[in-house]
Amino acid sequence: MAACFKGQKDKRLLKLFFEVEARFGRINIVGNCWVAEGTRTTVTQQMVREYLYAYTSVCPETGENFSIISPVNNTEAMNKFLDAFAMTYNHYRVILCFNGAGCVYSGESEPPIPVKLSHLKRAYFRT
Numbered sequence: 001m002a003a004c005f006k007g008q009k010d011k012r013l014l015k016l017f018f019e020v021e022a023r024f025g026r027i028n029i030v031g032n033c034w035v036a037e038g039t040r041t042t043v044t045q046q047m048v049r050e051y052l053y054a055y056t057s058v059c060p061e062t063g064e065n066f067s068i069i070s071p072v073n074n075t076e077a078m079n080k081f082l083d084a085f086a087m088t089y090n091h092y093r094v095i096l097c098f099n100g101a102g103c104v105y106s107g108e109s110e111p112p113i114p115v116k117l118s119h120l121k122r123a124y125f126r127t
Helices: 075-088
Strands: 014-027 049-058 065-071 093-097 115-117 123-127
Touching: 049 075, 065 075
Parallel strands: 014 093
Antiparallel strands: 014 049, 049 065, 093 123, 115 123
């Protein structure tokens, strides 16, 4: 990875970050209940599916982290994360490594300037 930055005159510190997305929420599940013998109970059920998505990146060397919370998990939300991340760490050269999430590799992700796709598989380079 260092070869990607070889010959650059940029003296900003280089930081390595890893990014991941996670879903948090609730789904109600019907369970058992106790009733008197010989009786039958009626239990109403309301299907609830509520989620929030966290986009987080962390630098293992320093422990620095950056997160946003979104109501959706899609390319647009990923682009917002990348924009906010780039603004926060614009004083560093950053290597941001991703997992294989579809919202990153959908072909519609728009890395913010100065974030660009690297020739290395599954990594964004910010120079």
